[in-house]
Amino acid sequence: MKSRTAHILLFAFFLLCAVFFLVESLAFDSTADGLSPGSYPFVLAIVFLFFLLLDAWESLSCPRESEGSDVSLTYPLLVVLIIGGFLSFVTYLGFYLSSTLIVFALYLLLEKKNVFRGFIFSGLWALSSYFVFGYVLRVPFPVFGGG
Amino acid sequence: MESVFSFASFAAGAEVLLSPYGFLLLLLGVVLGIVIGATPGLSPSMGVALLVPLSYGMEPAYAFAFFVAVYQAANYGGSLTAIVLNAPGTPSAVVTALDGYKMTSQGKGGEALGYAVFASAFGGLIGGIVLMLFAIPLAGFGLQFGPHEYFALALFGLSTVIGFSGEKWKKTFIAVLFGLLLATVGTDTFSGEERFTLGIFELFDGFSFIPVMIGLFALAEIFTRLEDKASGLSTDVPLLDAGLPSLRLLAKFKRTLLQSSLIGTLIGIIPGAGATIASFISYGQAKRLSKEQKSFGNGNPEGVVSSEAANSSSVGGALIPLLSLGIPGSATDAVLLGAISMHGLVAGPELFETDPDIVYGIFLSVIFANIAIFFFGFFGNRIWLRVVDVNESYLFPTIFALCLLGSFTIRNSLFDCWTCFLFGILGWLLRKFGYQAAPIVLGLVLGGMIETNLRRAFLMGEVIQFFTRPLCLFFLLGAAILFLSPVWSSWRGKKQAS
Numbered sequence: 001m002k003s004r005t006a007h008i009l010l011f012a013f014f015l016l017c018a019v020f021f022l023v024e025s026l027a028f029d030s031t032a033d034g035l036s037p038g039s040y041p042f043v044l045a046i047v048f049l050f051f052l053l054l055d056a057w058e059s060l061s062c063p064r065e066s067e068g069s070d071v072s073l074t075y076p077l078l079v080v081l082i083i084g085g086f087l088s089f090v091t092y093l094g095f096y097l098s099s100t101l102i103v104f105a106l107y108l109l110l111e112k113k114n115v116f117r118g119f120i121f122s123g124l125w126a127l128s129s130y131f132v133f134g135y136v137l138r139v140p141f142p143v144f145g146g147g
Numbered sequence: 148m149e150s151v152f153s154f155a156s157f158a159a160g161a162e163v164l165l166s167p168y169g170f171l172l173l174l175l176g177v178v179l180g181i182v183i184g185a186t187p188g189l190s191p192s193m194g195v196a197l198l199v200p201l202s203y204g205m206e207p208a209y210a211f212a213f214f215v216a217v218y219q220a221a222n223y224g225g226s227l228t229a230i231v232l233n234a235p236g237t238p239s240a241v242v243t244a245l246d247g248y249k250m251t252s253q254g255k256g257g258e259a260l261g262y263a264v265f266a267s268a269f270g271g272l273i274g275g276i277v278l279m280l281f282a283i284p285l286a287g288f289g290l291q292f293g294p295h296e297y298f299a300l301a302l303f304g305l306s307t308v309i310g311f312s313g314e315k316w317k318k319t320f321i322a323v324l325f326g327l328l329l330a331t332v333g334t335d336t337f338s339g340e341e342r343f344t345l346g347i348f349e350l351f352d353g354f355s356f357i358p359v360m361i362g363l364f365a366l367a368e369i370f371t372r373l374e375d376k377a378s379g380l381s382t383d384v385p386l387l388d389a390g391l392p393s394l395r396l397l398a399k400f401k402r403t404l405l406q407s408s409l410i411g412t413l414i415g416i417i418p419g420a421g422a423t424i425a426s427f428i429s430y431g432q433a434k435r436l437s438k439e440q441k442s443f444g445n446g447n448p449e450g451v452v453s454s455e456a457a458n459s460s461s462v463g464g465a466l467i468p469l470l471s472l473g474i475p476g477s478a479t480d481a482v483l484l485g486a487i488s489m490h491g492l493v494a495g496p497e498l499f500e501t502d503p504d505i506v507y508g509i510f511l512s513v514i515f516a517n518i519a520i521f522f523f524g525f526f527g528n529r530i531w532l533r534v535v536d537v538n539e540s541y542l543f544p545t546i547f548a549l550c551l552l553g554s555f556t557i558r559n560s561l562f563d564c565w566t567c568f569l570f571g572i573l574g575w576l577l578r579k580f581g582y583q584a585a586p587i588v589l590g591l592v593l594g595g596m597i598e599t600n601l602r603r604a605f606l607m608g609e610v611i612q613f614f615t616r617p618l619c620l621f622f623l624l625g626a627a628i629l630f631l632s633p634v635w636s637s638w639r640g641k642k643q644a645s
Contacts, residue, residue: 010576014325021328024343035605037335037342040598041328048324055317075373076575083547083568090561099552103544110376111540121541129552137197139556 160507176216184224234365246450264524270456274463307431310629326590366571411457415464
């Protein structure tokens with residue numbers, strides 16, 4: 001993906017946020033003090049939109065600067081998929097099993113050899129995280145089977 | 148100004164801390180605090196809250212010496228991961244990461260850790276000494292702050308990041324505004340109406356800033372390094388031996404150390420202001436007065452020194468209203484106040500008369516804890532630096548898993564893990580296009596304070612008071628100057644160029 005495409009995506013995200021806050025803030029009725037719950041975010045959204053458009057205008061005026069290098073997505077995208085998968089399945093698989101799998105998957109992504117070492121490493125990770133967070137700090141992680 | 152120092156009480160407090168049990172508890176508190184602070188997701192307040200049940204069977208004087216050691220050390224611990232991994236353990240360490248991590252990337256990680264530990268210990272000591280000598284006289288300072296002053300102070304805090312952003316001031320402003328908008332998500336404190344929650348139950352309390360911070364810093368950093376790896380660039384971080392910077396180098400920053408420590412202590416006294424504002428403001432001041440302004444944010448040790456001295460000294464400052472008036476100065480102080488009640492005590496001037504051993508035990512534990520932090524930090528830095536040297540196939544999965552685990556721990560909610568993950572992706576994109584993450588975090592942290600106090604001031608009806616109250620006017624003028632300075636510089640630069 002070209003850097004410029006990614007920049008446009010980021011601008012579109014900010015623009016969407018600005019419009020969302022702007023439109024939603026208009027839905028609130030004013031209160032006795034004259035400031036509705038939407039007044040402050042409305043002003044912020046207007047200023048946000050103004051500076052966003054100003055910045056975009058300046059970026060367009062000097063296209064060379066904003067082009068930058070290509071965005072290489074191979075690793076980050078794979079990691080995004082792995083973490084997204086972890087967050088989607090953690091409720092069913094439980095925290096310890098899924099965190100072991102995610103650590104193992106990320107290890108394999110970065111280190112293609114030494115699969116056995118990765119297995120040991122992810123197992124040790126699960127054990128230590130269970131001891132510190134589950135046993136000592138009593139954090140109620142999701143457990144296998146959706147509990 | 149009447150000082151409350153009493154030698155008899157001092158001796159009673161010293162007896163607690165110099166007993167083998169008290170001393171060991173203090174050391175244990177420092178070690179636990181450093182670990183808690185360095186773990187993304189575990190804040191000082193959460194650390195103290197988790198340890199409060201352990202104090203049921205303890206004598207109150209020992210229990211509070213232990214808690215204060217945890218509190219103080221957790222504030223320092225946040226800087227370790229900020230410097231080594233660009234993963235601030237606490238919000239106040241966000242400022243430390245700006246220069247600290249840059250120094251690590253330049254192979255000066257050991258030096259950065261050295262500066263951090265020295266500045267933390269020094270700032271903490273200043274905070275402790277001010278606390279011991281002027282607790283009651285200074286308590287009134289915080290009470291001068293009404294909604295107008297809080298609003299102006301928060302605005303001043305925000306202006307520091309914009310004022311020193313140089314040519315990128317528009318991008319910084321956009322990032323701050325984005326943070327401020329994010330802070331409006333959740334239930335409106337005045338009307339009780341939900342705002343911008345999209346019906347998502349977890350957003351009724353708004354965005355929790357810890358997952359946002361972890362995502363924007365730690366995850367974004369790993370994404371960036373993975374991208375570099377995919378592009379064939381080196382992801383290795385050069386290493387140098389850990390150790391304290393020389394006395395000559397430290398002496399170079401003596402003004403910054405003292406100035407930041409005093410700023411941190413004073414801001415700490417203001418209830419609700421906290422270490423994050425203290426760090427940003429003292430960083431801004433240090434940059435303003437520095438001859439090397441342009442190197443701030445690019446690995447200037449003075450940035451690390453100013454941030455660490457301020458956030459550490461704010462602990463002593465925040466204890467002043469707690470002990471003198473029973474008003475908690477920060478989230479951790481609120482937990483401490485709960486612990487004080489749990490032990491059947493009442494915080495306030497009476498505590499100085501009824502239980503001087505507890506009060507002076509707390510004073511002295513702030514001082515002793517900082518001495519212990521210095522030694523633990525000095526020797527521990529070598530271990531922390533080794534973290535950078537760990538093979539990335541072990542380091543990256545561990546950081547990813549720790550980030551998600553830390554985010555879950557905040558509210559025991561997977562929603563916070565998603566927040567961390569999505570903000571990680573956003574942070575990665577933001578840094579590619581010249582946006583900084585720190586202004587977003589600052590906007591999110593200060594957003595509530597700004598809106599609440601602005602609306603309170605409007606409710607009180609005296610809007611003119613923004614310009615008639617001296618403290619408020621002072622901060623507003625300072626904020627206006629800082630906001631306008633980059634605009635002025637940019638305009639002047641363009642004029643000269645044309």
